[in-house]
Amino acid sequence: MKTQSIKVSTVNKEVYKQLRLMISRGEIPPGHKITIRTLAEKFGVSTMPVREAIRRLQAEGFLQIRDRSVVVPNRSLDEVRQIFFIRQQLETLAVEWAYYNFKMQDIERLKMILLEMDAENIPSYDWHLLNRKFHLELYSKAQSTPLLQLIKNVWDTSAAYIHLFQEGGDSFEERQAQHYSMIKLLEEKNAAGLMALLTQHLTDSFNRIKKEMDMLQQT
Missing domain, CATH: 1.20.120.530 (GntR ligand-binding domain-like)
Incomplete structure (x- = not known):
């Protein structure tokens, strides 16, 4: 049980790290919409760690939720x-x-x-x-x-x-x-x-x- 918990935590951190990196280096450009399912398929994980990564990145200002879509902010x-x-x-x-x-x-x-x-x-x-x-x-x-x-x-x-x-x-x-x-x-x-x-x-x-x-x- 303990080992499984560590593994899940590691996956969550890695998805968060990779998604943040994709945003910061412009692979997902400002104004671009992304879907949870597409990201989950790209990373080869379930939607749960992707949702957790999006939640963290939204809190940090890297992502916004608009009309149920996830968007990289297109800043003025x-x-x-x-x-x-x-x-x-x-x-x-x-x-x-x-x-x-x-x-x-x-x-x-x-x-x-x-x-x-x-x-x-x-x-x-x-x-x-x-x-x-x-x-x-x-x-x-x-x-x-x-x-x-x-x-x-x-x-x-x-x-x-x-x-x-x-x-x-x-x-x-x-x-x-x-x-x-x-x-x-x-x-x-x-x-x-x-x-x-x-x-x-x-x-x-x-x-x-x-x-x-x-x-x-x-x-």
């Missing part, structure tokens, strides 16, 4: 702006707290992640995963579990829009150049410069999304 430009403002507040706070905890080996780990991101013909999805890894590694030195969890939640809320509207090309090159500048500021022990650059980094990211959303509204 103002909502996306608010999300990025919240990210800015949380992530600059994390950098402020993390700054004095950095050691040379921590900076070397960040450099190794950037080298992976520099790989030729790296798939967009892999680049985004490494980008998230780089930033969370940076913020983890704040040594605050509550703050890091808040950052992850808000990050994942914005991730679908980043995947949809910032795919490759100049966007990757510009962001990567800023990542290397962050490393340099860490090495120079320039906390104010690092926080200012991170603010600009997030502002640029939002502006790219805004440009694409504005163009969509005009079509």
Whole structure:
């Protein structure tokens, strides 16, 4: 009985994790409707763990229930702006707290992640995963579990829009150049410069999304 309970709990967590990941990386785009049965078939499970995952994701703001349908929220430009403002507040706070905890080996780990991101013909999805890894590694030195969890939640809320509207090309090159500048500021022990650059980094990211959303509204 105890073993069965653990197995059910594991399935619930895995379905929740995979569904949240699908939403955050844009596989289920904003405004798209999904059905419980379709998801259950995709994951090879019964509808019960899917219902539980949807309940949790609805509470976290990743899903909405409309007319008995499950929908990924199609956020307005103002909502996306608010999300990025919240990210800015949380992530600059994390950098402020993390700054004095950095050691040379921590900076070397960040450099190794950037080298992976520099790989030729790296798939967009892999680049985004490494980008998230780089930033969370940076913020983890704040040594605050509550703050890091808040950052992850808000990050994942914005991730679908980043995947949809910032795919490759100049966007990757510009962001990567800023990542290397962050490393340099860490090495120079320039906390104010690092926080200012991170603010600009997030502002640029939002502006790219805004440009694409504005163009969509005009079509």
